[in-house]
Amino acid sequence: xxPREKPLPRPRPLTRWQQFARLKGIRPxxxxxxxxxxxxxxxxxxxxxxxxxxDTKEWLIEVPGGxxxxxxxxxxxxxxxxxxxxxxxxxxxxxLARAHKQQLPSAAGLRPTGHQSKEELGRAMxxxxxxxxxxxxxxxxxxxxKAPRGAGKKRKFQPLFGDFAAEKKSQLELLRVMNSKKPQLxxxxxxxxxxxxxxxxxxxxxxxxxxxxKRKGGRQGPGGKRKGGGSGPPKRKGGLGGKMHSRQPGAGGKRKGGQQQGGKGRK
Amino acid sequence: MRxxxxxxxxxxxxxxxxxxxxxxxxxVDRPDGTYxxxxxxxxxxxxxxxILKLAANISGDKLVSLGTCFGKFTKTHKFRLHITxxxxxxxxxxxxxxxxxxxxxxxxxxxxxLKSGLGRITENTSQYQGVVVYxxxxxxxxxxxxxxxxxxxxxxxxxxxxxxxxxxIGEYVRHEETLT
Numbered sequence: 001x002x003p004r005e006k007p008l009p010r011p012r013p014l015t016r017w018q019q020f021a022r023l024k025g026i027r028p029x030x031x032x033x034x035x036x037x038x039x040x041x042x043x044x045x046x047x048x049x050x051x052x053x054x055d056t057k058e059w060l061i062e063v064p065g066g067x068x069x070x071x072x073x074x075x076x077x078x079x080x081x082x083x084x085x086x087x088x089x090x091x092x093x094x095x096l097a098r099a100h101k102q103q104l105p106s107a108a109g110l111r112p113t114g115h116q117s118k119e120e121l122g123r124a125m126x127x128x129x130x131x132x133x134x135x136x137x138x139x140x141x142x143x144x145x146k147a148p149r150g151a152g153k154k155r156k157f158q159p160l161f162g163d164f165a166a167e168k169k170s171q172l173e174l175l176r177v178m179n180s181k182k183p184q185l186x187x188x189x190x191x192x193x194x195x196x197x198x199x200x201x202x203x204x205x206x207x208x209x210x211x212x213x214k215r216k217g218g219r220q221g222p223g224g225k226r227k228g229g230g231s232g233p234p235k236r237k238g239g240l241g242g243k244m245h246s247r248q249p250g251a252g253g254k255r256k257g258g259q260q261q262g263g264k265g266r267k
Numbered sequence: 268m269r270x271x272x273x274x275x276x277x278x279x280x281x282x283x284x285x286x287x288x289x290x291x292x293x294x295v296d297r298p299d300g301t302y303x304x305x306x307x308x309x310x311x312x313x314x315x316x317x318i319l320k321l322a323a324n325i326s327g328d329k330l331v332s333l334g335t336c337f338g339k340f341t342k343t344h345k346f347r348l349h350i351t352x353x354x355x356x357x358x359x360x361x362x363x364x365x366x367x368x369x370x371x372x373x374x375x376x377x378x379x380x381l382k383s384g385l386g387r388i389t390e391n392t393s394q395y396q397g398v399v400v401y402x403x404x405x406x407x408x409x410x411x412x413x414x415x416x417x418x419x420x421x422x423x424x425x426x427x428x429x430x431x432x433x434x435x436i437g438e439y440v441r442h443e444e445t446l447t
Contacts, residue, residue: 004324157272160323161323168295168296171276171295172295174277179284196418
């Protein structure tokens with residue numbers, strides 16, 4: 001099962017009636033929905049459609065003692081009902097507004113009461129400053145007054161599930177642009193290539209020299225330098241092995257050590 | 268959680284392209300599903316569309332991780348690649364380095380690779396090129412930066428560093444708390 005999609009709702013503040021009932025300790029009493037109506041001789045609802053005692057539905061109303069005989073009593077009853085309904089609606093909306101106001105702490109300082117905190121006053125002051133026709137651009141600040149925090153432009157990000165295809169396209173475009181301007185790598189490659197060619201030439205030259213000269217000194221020099229030679233004939237060890245028989249053991253030992261390193265690094 | 272901005276995408280692609288070059292478009296445009304990058308708490312996650320839709324139901328402060336973490340953006344907006352991205356770098360790597368069995372242990376503890384531990388290296392590796400490090404059995408061990416080009420690797424002495432260590436799979440144990 002998946003976790004809850006939306007977070008739990010916040011507890012709402014009590015309405016005025018609920019606060020009063022709590023104070024007085026009034027508990028809600030369960031009432032029946034149907035009431036016996038003598039006039040119609042049947043069980044009618046307490047409230048709602050065809051209710052038991054609907055005073056707007058009476059067909060005969062006696063004019064009360066002190067009232068004007070030409071007044072329309074039926075109309076009076078309709079007016080009274082409309083007023084009651086409107087009052088109820090007003091209270092409902094006020095309760096709702098109270099609940100919503102609680103959820104906006106940023107609007108805390110904007111209704112002036114006698115007891116506002118320093119932050120609330122500061123917030124109210126900043127809001128007042130921006131409430132001019134030019135949105136506060138030409139309002140001067142007091143010498144030590146600080147600018148409001150978080151008053152800059154708000155950054156807007158793409159939505160989380162934007163158009164995936166469009167996102168992919170823009171990313172591929174970015175990659176294409178990135179890849180199109182990469183000339184500097186070629187320079188380093190060219191220099192490496194050059195170095196390799198030079199090494200090959202030098203290695204070939206030294207091999208020729210060592211073949212010609214059979215002296216100990218001659219051999220030591222090229223042997224030491226050949227350590228670094230990158231690409232020579234593939235079976236260098238074998239080749240040297242053949243030559244090593246003709247050399248003195250000391251020189252052969254030194255060369256062996258040097259040659260092994262060169263062979264290793266070449267891969 | 269939000270998608271990356273243009274700037275952030277560019278920085279991240281530049282970093283990843285150092286290791287896999289133009290194969291990066293195979294990560295962006297995959298035939299087997301829509302995958303995308305999302306930023307959450309400064310970390311970049313590579314996640315399929317299906318998983319992303321499920322992750323959207325979890326509130327931001329409770330969400331720890333989704334998909335694969337590629338890396339994170341530092342406070343100064345530089346992108347740092349984490350070891351968890353290795354699964355996607357290894358198959359597409361352009362420049363590879365193989366190290367000997369003896370040097371594996373040292374690399375997995377976070378040390379740089381010395382010339383004496385170097386087994387093979389792809390030809391034409393330039394200096395400071397991003398490389399992926401493998402063992403001799405072709406198991407990806409991590410990634411790093413080549414300290415010397417292939418040419419220089421041959422000439423240098425055995426105690427010189429040839430690959431700077433950046434991430435290795437030993438970090439899964441050493442940095443367990445910080446990886447997501």
